[in-house]
Amino acid sequence: MRRNDDTSMLEKVMLILQTFRTAGGPQRLADIARSTHLPKSTVHRLIQPLLDLNLLQRVDGGFALGLVLFELGELVPVKSQLRQAALPFMQDLFAATHQTVHLGVRDGYDVVYAEKIHGHGGVDLPSRIGGRLPLTCTGIGKALLAFALPEVLDEVLGQPLRRLTPHSITDLDLLKDEVSRVQTAGVAYDREEAAVGGCCVAAPVLVSGVAIAALSVSVPVAQFQPARLGPAVRTAALGLSRKLNRLW
Amino acid sequence: MRRNDDTSMLEKVMLILQTFRTAGGPQRLADIARSTHLPKSTVHRLIQPLLDLNLLQRVDGGFALGLVLFELGELVPVKSQLRQAALPFMQDLFAATHQTVHLGVRDGYDVVYAEKIHGHGGVDLPSRIGGRLPLTCTGIGKALLAFALPEVLDEVLGQPLRRLTPHSITDLDLLKDEVSRVQTAGVAYDREEAAVGGCCVAAPVLVSGVAIAALSVSVPVAQFQPARLGPAVRTAALGLSRKLNRLW
DNA sequence: GTCGTCGTTCCGTCTCACGGAACCTTCCTT
DNA sequence: AAGGAAGGTTCCGTGAGACGGAACGACGAC
Numbered sequence A, B: 001m002r003r004n005d006d007t008s009m010l011e012k013v014m015l016i017l018q019t020f021r022t023a024g025g026p027q028r029l030a031d032i033a034r035s036t037h038l039p040k041s042t043v044h045r046l047i048q049p050l051l052d053l054n055l056l057q058r059v060d061g062g063f064a065l066g067l068v069l070f071e072l073g074e075l076v077p078v079k080s081q082l083r084q085a086a087l088p089f090m091q092d093l094f095a096a097t098h099q100t101v102h103l104g105v106r107d108g109y110d111v112v113y114a115e116k117i118h119g120h121g122g123v124d125l126p127s128r129i130g131g132r133l134p135l136t137c138t139g140i141g142k143a144l145l146a147f148a149l150p151e152v153l154d155e156v157l158g159q160p161l162r163r164l165t166p167h168s169i170t171d172l173d174l175l176k177d178e179v180s181r182v183q184t185a186g187v188a189y190d191r192e193e194a195a196v197g198g199c200c201v202a203a204p205v206l207v208s209g210v211a212i213a214a215l216s217v218s219v220p221v222a223q224f225q226p227a228r229l230g231p232a233v234r235t236a237a238l239g240l241s242r243k244l245n246r247l248w
Numbered sequence C: 001g002t003c004g005t006c007g008t009t010c011c012g013t014c015t016c017a018c019g020g021a022a023c024c025t026t027c028c029t030t
Numbered sequence D: 001a002a003g004g005a006a007g008g009t010t011c012c013g014t015g016a017g018a019c020g021g022a023a024c025g026a027c028g029a030c
Helices: A008-022 A029-036 A040-052 A067-073 A077-097 A139-146 A150-157 A172-184 A226-247 B007-021 B029-036 B039-053 B066-074 B077-097 B139-146 B149-156 B170-187 B228-247
Strands: A056-059 A060-066 A101-107 A108-117 A132-134 A188-191 A198-205 A210-221 B055-060 B060-064 B100-105 B110-117 B132-133 B189-190 B198-207 B212-222
Touching: A008 A029, A008 A040, A008 B007, A008 B039, A029 A040, A029 A060, A029 B228, A056 B149, A060 A139, A060 B007, A060 B100, A067 B007, A067 B060, A067 B066, A067 B077, A067 B110, A077 A101, A077 A108, A077 A210, A077 A226, A077 B066, A077 B077, A139 A150, A139 A188, A139 A198, A150 A172, A150 B132, A150 B139, A188 A226, A198 A226, A210 A226, B007 B029, B007 B039, B007 B060, B029 B100, B039 B055, B039 B100, B060 B077, B066 B100, B077 B100, B077 B110, B077 B139, B077 B212, B077 B228, B100 B139, B110 B139, B139 B149, B139 B189, B139 B198, B139 B212, B212 B228
Parallel strands: none
Antiparallel strands: A056 A060, A101 A108, A101 A210, A108 A132, A188 A198, A198 A210, B055 B060, B100 B110, B100 B212, B110 B132, B189 B198, B198 B212
């Protein structure tokens, strides 16, 4: 069964760490062994150095990801630069709307949420910083697609369309129409396509004409006012775009 | 030269990743080889699987930390739970003061910044999310110490006191006085002890009577108004403490 | 008591990590 | 154009140490 290719050990370590992506809470040794399909003795052996290096930490009933990962995570460019620049604009947007504000980037066929601001009240969305959703089901995703490089757009549209709610767009032609509408308007809407009861308005952040990120405001469907939110989101995204073009 | 102990490969991988903590920008293969003191061929061999696993990514002039690290970093308990709970209170505090707001936790003898909110204008502090400063030189640190377990306090005070500015407290007795004052007042001040020209007001977040984090507001020394900021920070920290005690 | 589960330790096999050396490619210098 | 320095890549012989099955000790449940 051992094939040939490469670094088996690193792969196992990553399997162990990835375990924590799905399982929320602390994981015990046996849990990890089960979900990775690795022998117990192997997991046990690998865990020790991970603890020493602070990639894992012991918590009450098992193990959790360690502080080193947190520190390294903050040094990933998407965070340290983009986020730094985006936060003030997100603050403004939040102050103006008092609704949940998201910043997202593209990774493969998903949008990865890089930042989120929300107040006490707002809708509680399934999104999480570092979390993923299909590009085609979210406002941010559609904004990213509409202003992506053409080959990226083709590549993504070549994939089977995923569905998160009954409102998710699963017809390719409808989606293409939607994308060209976004390209014209400069704003993307999500009408309960990612979560029932939740809508959002998104606008792309452009550097040299290409979307590298997108901002969005999410609201309960009852308060969905495109006419009011659209300009606010566009203004914030444009401001951020200008700032980044100046920096880079 | 090979000693004995354990996982040499993981250690090397960590050395490579840690390289990015000090060096800000992208690193090239030769840069990494130099700063890790590893042979070029070794670095080259280790980097390939790191790219495959998305722990590293290629950027214009070299390599940078990959998105996987960002995603895992967001799953570290200090983030996913504490931050989630704290953000709304930090929003409030920011809205009330329009000054930079920090959330910090203790790790060893340092405070690690878990979250930061700042507007367009504010002072630009050397702090960074995921960054570290000595406990004894910051408001957050002193708030954490004053409400830490006694053995933790002893342990930290047993270390040599570090100095970041001429105002940093480096006399053990003065520091002990300061800590007991914080214990009484429930608020810690930093008067240019971490950065010249910057002051801050901090209050501990208590769960079961022990500080697990602290909130602070940082202001330029000219606008330092303890009487106004103290209550605001205390209110936010108390609100967060209550919320956490309810959750846990 | 017995059984199931969890964490830990041992150890024989043999894979694959290791890094020196040689090579290729740019890019700069003269 | 020739020479040189530095970055990146490939090759390969050696032996350290990763691997995981198996057996063990420690709880806790029923």
